[in-house]
Amino acid sequence: MIALKPDAEPHWPGLPRLAELLAATVVMLLYAHFLPELGFVFATAIAAAYLSWRLGNTILMSLATGIGTSVGIYVIFHLVLGLSLARGPLGF
Amino acid sequence: MDIFANLADGFGVALTFQNIGLALLGCFLGTIMGALPGLGPSNGVAILIPLAFTLGLGPTPSLILLTSVYYGAMYGGRISSILLGIPGDEPAMMTVLDGHPMAKKGMAGQALSLSGIASFVGAFIATWGLIFLAPQLVKIALLFGPAEYFALFALAFMTLGGVSSTNQAKSAFAAMLGLGLAMIGVDTQTGVPRFTFGEVHLYDGLDFLVAIVGLFALSEVFIFLEERHGSSDAAGKKLEIGRLTPPKSVLKACTPTMLRTSVLGFIAGVLPGAGASLGSFISYSMEKRLVDKEGTFGTGDPRGVAAPEAGNNAAAGGALVPMLALGVPGSGTTAVLLAVLLSLNITPGPLLFANNPDVVWGLIAALFIANFMLLAMNIPMVGIFTRVLMIPPKVLMPIVAMVSFVGIYGISGSTFDLYVMVAFGVGGWILRKLDVPLVPIILGTLLGNAMENNLRRAITIDDGNWWTLVDSPRRCSWGVRASPATWPPACRRPRISWRCSPMTRWCST
Structure with a gap:
């Protein structure tokens, strides 16, 4: 019964989109790697801005999203909730 | 009536400022998660798990927070179903059928408040069902030995795999993959490291929270990246709500529907693997068959809004029964909740009721409290949540990704876990x-690990005799029940495929 009902072939994205995903993966891995060195706020702002940019935001808006996300998470999780985030050379 | 005494104790546990605050926070966040297409109950809960840990919450407060998110997401899913015609999560798929036509007729406010009331009725009845059914199930479960547990786990895999997919081969493959991942780490009985490739970080095994957040939350980000679907579905649409209170006659017409579908949804939820999507699906189809004499279902019939909402919320409550009483989750989201319990060193199952009554009854009391909060939030304040729908994914998805990273890093502080999560x-x-x-x-x-340990224990008890798995009627009957569970869905499963963004189909309950 299982063999009789093969699903439709998935629709794989073309090469440009695959490269896009690969780039995002690399950015995430780099983020993980540099998080303890750069500190949470900088690393997160950069990574979030990159993702936002690749999702179709303008460069200025992505920078705003990145900084907003990073500072927002820092304030809520670190200052309000007291979660310890990675500290960079500047102490945040 | 010791049930009521227990429940009173539970309210004693739940009614602290901290717990009420957590329930409020959970309900609010949960409704938002549910409302946003792309985030459903399982990824909503998954994203917030690290928060519960890093706050240093005990078992009861964590569970209160996360089950409030779970219930909240069930409520929230209907908002985008009704207003946009796009289900906010999978269980809300049936609500689109009548909810969106109602909104088009300018009755969005009525549809929202009616579905809010239906959600409340469903969840309320299911919570009572949980109170009465779970202790009975515990009594049976106390008789279980390792062999029965092994059979029960097998049943869970079969039904969950069988129902949650249209292709059983693929869900069997997924289950095997999961079991294989569970084998990573030092074997608890012999002390031999398995599949660790000499990596010290893997000696403890994979942290399933890392797996859950990666699989549910990060993959969502990838899906959006692939489609570059960065604009909000609500952008440019005008969301008219209209009057918020349904007329009394409509409420009266819907009452029997709500009651019937609540019971049906609860039963669907209790069955392992069925979950809330099935609950709302069978509720809608049953009501259509029972009361749709004029053929108004699908064109904006209020009963068609009430039925699936009562059904899916009741199923959400029902799915907690096997999770708490047997330690076998009834749906995807309860599987995630189970992960939380296990990480807090609490083993759900019959002993939970005996050893940690404060956790169980505190949780149940919190469900009642959360339910009333959700009713209050979802009717007068529904306007706030409709505004959330305007947040475009290009802003939301980076936040989801970053919160996932922060959460996992907050638990372990290890970069290795982040790599694993990306993988x-x-x-x-x-x-x-x-x-x-x-x-x-x-x-x-x-x-995986519990299943393996029970299998080995059962076989050791019987001197290495594998027939022990099938030599008692009880064991046999679980096994017999497990085997056909794999095939009927293959022929019966309705192919539900109307317009819904590909993301939403994934956030199964």
């Missing part, structure tokens, strides 16, 4: 593309 995110994306359901993988990683 799971990529793996999750590939599996989604291949239409492989993710829930059996989670179930496999969660239950």
Whole structure:
């Protein structure tokens, strides 16, 4: 019964989109790697801005999203909730 | 009536400022998660798990927070179903059928408040069902030995795998993948490291929270990146709500519908593997068959809004029964909740009721409290949540990704876990593309070790005799029940495929 009902072939994205995903993966891995060195706020702002940019935001808006996300998470999780985030050379 | 005494104790546990605050926060966040297309109850809970840990919450407060998110997401899913015609999560798919036509007729406010009331009725009845059914199930479960547990776990895999997918081969594959992942780490009985490739970080096994957040939350980000679907579905649409209170006559007409579908949804939820999507589906189809004499279902019939909402919320409550009483989750989201319990060193199952009554009854009391909060939030304040729908994914998805990273890093402080999470995110994306359901993988990683230990224990008890698995009627009957559970869905499962963004189909309950 299982063999009789093969699903439709998935629709794989073309090469440009695959490269896009690969780039995002690399950015995430780099983020993980540099998080303890750069500190949470900088690393997160950069990574979030990159993702936002690749999702179709303008460069200025992505920078705003990145900084907003990073500072927002820092304030809520670190200052309000007291979660310890990675500290960079500047102490945040 | 010791049930009521227990419940009173439970309210004693739940009614602290901290717990009420957490329930309020959970309900609010949960409704938002549910309302946003792309985030459903399982990824909503998954994203917030690290928060519960890093806050240093005890078992009861964590569970209160996360089950409030769970209930809240069930409520929230209807908002985008009704207003946009796009289900906010999978269980809300049936609500689109009549909810969106109602909104088009300018009755969005009525549809929202009616579905809010239906959600409340469903969840309320299911919570009572949980109170009465779970202790009975515990009594049976106390008789279980290792062999029965092994059979029960097998049943869970079969039904969850069988129902959550249209292709049983793929869900079997997913379950095997999950079981394989569970094998990573030092074997608890012999002390031999398995599949660790000499990596010290893997000696403890994979942290299933890392797997869950990667599979559910990060893969979502990848899906959006792939489609570059960065604009909000609500952008440019005018969301008219209209009057918020349904007329009394409509409420009266819907009452029998709500009551019937609540019971039906609860039963669907209790069955392992069925979950809330099935609850809302069968509720809608039953009501259509029973009361739709004029053929108004599908054109904006209020009963068609009430039925699936009562059904899916009742199923959400029902799915907690096997999770708490047997330690076997009834749906994807309860599997995630089970992961939370296990990480807090609490083993659900019959002993939970005996050893940690404060956790169980505190949780149940909190469900009642959360339910009233949700009713209050979802009717007068529904306007706030409709505004949330305007947040475009290009802002939301980076936040989701970053919160996932922060959460996992906050738990372990290890970069290695972040790498593993990214790997799971990529793996999750590939599996989604291949239409492989993710829930059996989670179930496999969660239950794999317990299943293995029970199997080995059962066989050791019987001197290495494998027939011990099938030599008593009880064991046999679980096994017999497990085997056909794999095939009927293959022929019966309705192919539900109307317009819904590809993301939403993934956030199964």
